Amino acid sequence: MDSIYVDLKSRKPIYEQIVENVSSLVLRGVLKPNESIPSVRQLASDLGINPNTIHKAYAELERRGIIFSSPGRGSFVSDDLSHAADRKRTELLSALRTAAHEARTYGIGEDEAHAVISGEYSNDEEGKS
Amino acid sequence: MDSIYVDLKSRKPIYEQIVENVSSLVLRGVLKPNESIPSVRQLASDLGINPNTIHKAYAELERRGIIFSSPGRGSFVSDDLSHAADRKRTELLSALRTAAHEARTYGIGEDEAHAVISGEYSNDEEGKS
DNA sequence: ATAAGTGTACTATCACTGATAGTACATAAA
């Protein structure tokens, strides 16, 4: 959860997994602004996949303002993550709204829906060692 | 929403759209048990897609116990939908749980999450004419 | 200056999957 990995058996393309993976580490604060992230070739080697695939992911991450890359130097976490954070927040609320809407559509009661939320927020000490 | 359609521009495969589409109509009670559904060729013609694609969707729907097909007669909604309904319910609750978990992970407060649920359940007259 | 490591840009190729096209056959109903 706190490092980069891929699931080769997943339906989701590898490069998308990398994108979401790094994005998650950055937006959750595991990787700090201006911190360096693994080089294209290094990460490709670590994960046993093609460098082109990593580059495709990094290009998308740069497009989203999550990281920036500099030829000869490497790739780094963006110094301004506000845009990306806002977008993620909106996306999460939208997902929650959609799930709730679907639940209602199929006859799941409001009380039960609230109970699910409460249950998820009462899993004590989410990030313990 | 209450009839079968497809979005050719979607990332989701056409046959999967058909599956979810029919499944939704059946589990929401729009299509009743033992009611007939469009024939493979008819639906293919209506939607402007290949009959093989429809058949692939119908085969999956039959596998899930949503419909059943009979050569020479046609395809019909299953008479016993309890299994499919249970699975759908579990799936919806799981989706809600996942959305809530993600929201929490990224710092969205419990109050805000509950507010989203309440908001979605207070959209009065969801299904008006 | 040199070497090593970096991002980046190509081309070519392969594999998988979704989708189409066409044909064919057995069945059921009018």
Added chain:
DNA sequence: TTTATGTACTATCAGTGATAGTACACTTAT
């Protein structure tokens, strides 16, 4: 008998993800 149905094939195409290989410009450290 005719028509429409589900079903089962084969062949083909298109798009996409991924790999392989090469190359070039840039930065950093030696």
